[in-house]
Amino acid sequence: MDEADKRVIRALQEDFPLVAEPYKELAKVADMTEAEFLRRVLKLKETGAIRKMGAVLKHRNVGFTSNVLCAWEISEDKADEVAKSMSEERQVSHCYIRKVAPGWDYNLYTMIHGKSREDCENTARRLQEANGVTKPPAMLFTVKEWKKTGMKYFLE
Amino acid sequence: MEELSQFDRELLNILQENLPVSPQPFKDVAETLGTSEESVLGALQRLKREGYIRRIGAFFDSEKLGYVGSLIALKVEPQKLDEVANAINKYAGVTHNYEREGKYNLWFTLNSPNESFEKKTIEEIRSLDGVTELLNLKATKKYKVNVAFNL
Numbered sequence: 001m002d003e004a005d006k007r008v009i010r011a012l013q014e015d016f017p018l019v020a021e022p023y024k025e026l027a028k029v030a031d032m033t034e035a036e037f038l039r040r041v042l043k044l045k046e047t048g049a050i051r052k053m054g055a056v057l058k059h060r061n062v063g064f065t066s067n068v069l070c071a072w073e074i075s076e077d078k079a080d081e082v083a084k085s086m087s088e089e090r091q092v093s094h095c096y097i098r099k100v101a102p103g104w105d106y107n108l109y110t111m112i113h114g115k116s117r118e119d120c121e122n123t124a125r126r127l128q129e130a131n132g133v134t135k136p137p138a139m140l141f142t143v144k145e146w147k148k149t150g151m152k153y154f155l156e
Numbered sequence: 157m158e159e160l161s162q163f164d165r166e167l168l169n170i171l172q173e174n175l176p177v178s179p180q181p182f183k184d185v186a187e188t189l190g191t192s193e194e195s196v197l198g199a200l201q202r203l204k205r206e207g208y209i210r211r212i213g214a215f216f217d218s219e220k221l222g223y224v225g226s227l228i229a230l231k232v233e234p235q236k237l238d239e240v241a242n243a244i245n246k247y248a249g250v251t252h253n254y255e256r257e258g259k260y261n262l263w264f265t266l267n268s269p270n271e272s273f274e275k276k277t278i279e280e281i282r283s284l285d286g287v288t289e290l291l292n293l294k295a296t297k298k299y300k301v302n303v304a305f306n307l
Contacts, residue, residue: 012214016213018201018204021179023178024179045177052214052302054173054304056209056211057303061208062160063305084299092300095299096227096295097296097299098296099293099296104229104293109293140263141257143254146262147264149251153221154221
């Protein structure tokens with residue numbers, strides 16, 4: 001990744017213009033031709049630096065009013081298989097294996113979205129049964145959202 | 157807030173998966189939907205204004221950009237929670253900060269430009285008045301990061 005790529009990334013962090021030729025406008029911000037800008041965006045997508053070009057919705061406003069972070073304790077030899085399987089579930093938006101900590105043996109985390117608390121609980125139960133997990137997950141329901149924002153890179 | 161029309165739903169389902177990287181991306185989307193570029197742009201401006209769309213554009217893999225990330229769980233004394241949550245919100249690398257049910261009551265994600273920056277931030281947060289425990293739950297493998305709803 002070079003300086004020009006960083007200019008592309010900075011431009012893409014701003015509001016995406018809802019106009020006929022949005023990349024032309026962003027290319028101006030990044031001080032390069034539209035063709036060069038498009039070529040670099042495609043390359044960043046290919047390498048995975050851009051994991052998605054698209055839209056993210058405000059889930060509460062489209063009917064998914066409830067979500068829960070589920071922490072699971074899965075034996076090390078099964079964790080990979082269970083994580084893959086849980087990732088297949090549509091209601092699961094995030095699925096990570098994480099390090100454990102003293103007194104905290106949960107190693108697999110899934111974010112589950114649903115139309116109600118009960119809906120989320122049913123999904124968690126279904127995932128538990130489908131994957132033969134004995135211990136129910138810690139259901140870390142949100143009490144309050146203190147911050148939710150996108151990360152801004154290369155501003156230094 | 158108006159109800160989403162069938163057209164809105166189809167448009168959002170497509171755009172949640174992919175926004176084309178091409179000179180006229182919304183024209184490409186319009187062709188898939190059998191409509192005009194103008195109606196796609198008009199609908200998106202309205203859906204954004206009405207608060208259905210959080211963000212449209214690029215979403216990055218912070219690690220591929222050289223950043224390091226973690227999930228931090230805190231146990232905070234209840235009477236100090238507001239103060240601690242506000243102090244954590246001030247960090248630019250904190251993108252999500254949630255009060256949650258359970259033994260650890262404050263959970264946040266932290267992105268840092270390098271390991272030593274992360275370490276310094278974590279030590280600062282650990283020493284905040286009211287923080288009694290801190291868990292640094294670094295991801296060892298990411299299986300899915302995709303917030304897309306079937307409308």
